[in-house]
Amino acid sequence: MSSRFLSTLTRAEFTKLLQQFNATPDESIAFSESLDRILAADLTACEDLPAGDRSCMDGYALAAADTFGAGEGNPAYLECRHCIEVNVFPNFSLQPGECAWIPTGGFLPPGADSVVMVEYTHDIGDGTIEVRRSLAPGENLMFRGEDARKGSPLLKRGTRLRVPEMGLLAALGLTQIRVHRRPRVAILSTGDEIVPVEAQPRPGEMRDVNSHAVAAMVMQAGGVVEPLGIVRDDLEALRDALERGLKNSDALLLSGGSSKGTRDHTLDAIAQLPGAQILAHGVAMAPGKPTILARVGAKPILGLPGQVGSAQIVMLVLGQPLVRHLAGDGRAFDESRRSLRRALLTRNVPSSQGREDYLRVRLEETADGLLAHPVMGKSGLLRTLLHSDALLVISAETEGLLEGRPVDVWLI
């Protein structure tokens, strides 16, 4: 088990290891359940969308050539014989010099190539419409196939389905789609001092915060939680729980005591699992240094620090991206997707070179702009977490930041 003695990895190296795990298999689901799910196959458009040229406005469909040179002082006069209904494809053609009333969304009749907004027209009676503007062909139209063209690529495998993508699926009638199955993530707390939330702790004991916080963060990232409860700090009990947890899940997250003895226990228990390989034992970030990564067969085990604050930061930086990656998201580790805000730092912040620091900050909107107040506090406390809105990431190359400096903070 020489791999146990791996040195601490950089955060980038650790992330690369996480990216080597495979996405979950795919399944077929109703598109109405697909928000935030990840496509497991490329999609091709099965029909043209829109199905024909449609109007963007209430107005008159016409041939642009009939309005050339028209203006406020020199209107064109067109004959209006037809009134298009929004739900009926026109069964007539426009002749030169004719126009037809068209509602927003209505389909253009043959012979028309543009729509004039009703505001630029006047119905002077006896079927004659005055048009006080010159139009270009294609004006105020959505063209046939402009959204999607039959047989052409629509959305790529690995795409996260947001509301606009769901709208496209709806418009094309793609009611069943293939997505990656939600990753099932087993969650386990270790520590002889940890009792279930329902219990009254005896002196020396404390309730299990991490299981619940980690579970909520797995759900936020699109995973399904398989709770394994609390396992006492005993090699055999821990190994059995890990084995049981991996059987029914795609990944296992474990948070244990932060003391060195407990961490060694965890490493021993993982090492005893058949096919286990410890990939990383420490990451150069603070908080988060004692984070463990192992592989058992094709499944990852991520060992989180026991301190509640540290565990939540490691979940944000490594755990939630891992869950999204397992769900098939091609951009799971893409840092440019983080929500950032520019703010002014309100005090000097020390930082060590050689590790990435994640500092909690509280934001304050002021007349002078957004201020970022560092929230100092012990990583075992909950209040540090409660009073912060964002994280300031200080790169491993930086040796602290000065008060008054503009910084990009990560909204959490």
Place this chain on the structure above:
Amino acid sequence: MSSRFLSTLTRAEFTKLLQQFNATPDESIAFSESLDRILAADLTACEDLPAGDRSCMDGYALAAADTFGAGEGNPAYLECRHCIEVNVFPNFSLQPGECAWIPTGGFLPPGADSVVMVEYTHDIGDGTIEVRRSLAPGENLMFRGEDARKGSPLLKRGTRLRVPEMGLLAALGLTQIRVHRRPRVAILSTGDEIVPVEAQPRPGEMRDVNSHAVAAMVMQAGGVVEPLGIVRDDLEALRDALERGLKNSDALLLSGGSSKGTRDHTLDAIAQLPGAQILAHGVAMAPGKPTILARVGAKPILGLPGQVGSAQIVMLVLGQPLVRHLAGDGRAFDESRRSLRRALLTRNVPSSQGREDYLRVRLEETADGLLAHPVMGKSGLLRTLLHSDALLVISAETEGLLEGRPVDVWLI
């Protein structure tokens, strides 16, 4: 029905009207289901947290006075007679000149007031520990009650429960909590051209995108969707559907055709409901101008534009905040909660004074920083939505923005 002829409101006036609706009643739920729910009552701490002074480190608990003046060249020597276990409250007191091994999270024995990190110590055998640092009282401790003090206020009514708040509930054993019921939101599409997603549209018809996009956005905002389906553009059918929808819901969202005739129909149908009052008929934003707000008894009806792009923007700006407000969120309309990023605008953008413009932009990370490319396109198209990552909000006082200008864009 003179209220039908209200003039267009500003977005701020419209928002004020939305804020007048009451939050849903409260219910009791398991805390493990409480992520993103809103507290319906103030919470008070029921015990001290931590329950005693605890160590932040692996090291030795001691009396700081015994280390005064100690340093690298002048260590203090203390006698270690006890080894504290993480889950047991110490049943002894430290005497002067003594220390005790303590793991991270362990409780301090009487007589100790600080912890020295193991890295600053050396076990020289025969029970003597060398301490190479001078400590201040309180160093490396989490104090009893530092997170929460029995009987003192913990979290206020109207607080959204994020992961850190859930952690606090877990730590205090608050397994059942009172939150606002999720708002039930009825969703209805109108328009004779609209067919269900499962159907094959005949020429002139199109599938119902809005119901599904709006439903997804209601769920994102914490609401429960009551789908009413598609109602044909007929006064009586529409009025019956509205009445039915309001019976079982806290609010109703309706998206209809964008043509003026359809909108008038909607207004007529709402006006015929007993106790109906039309509060706004138009809002000075683009897209979104034809948005309708009505009150039927205590319940809001929000009439969205029929164009898919416009409907989604109105949901972001007005609809989702309304759902969060109904769910009891005291900061539902707080614009400072939006995720913003600073980017450089890559082309001139025209804008009319007197209305707020919401322009879709596509973001690009470059060596010169983040660029915001305006996505021009027709609001009836879906591709405009697909290709944008953020919104640029142009205030009603601004008359367009110039290329190269740094702007804050709203990540969506």
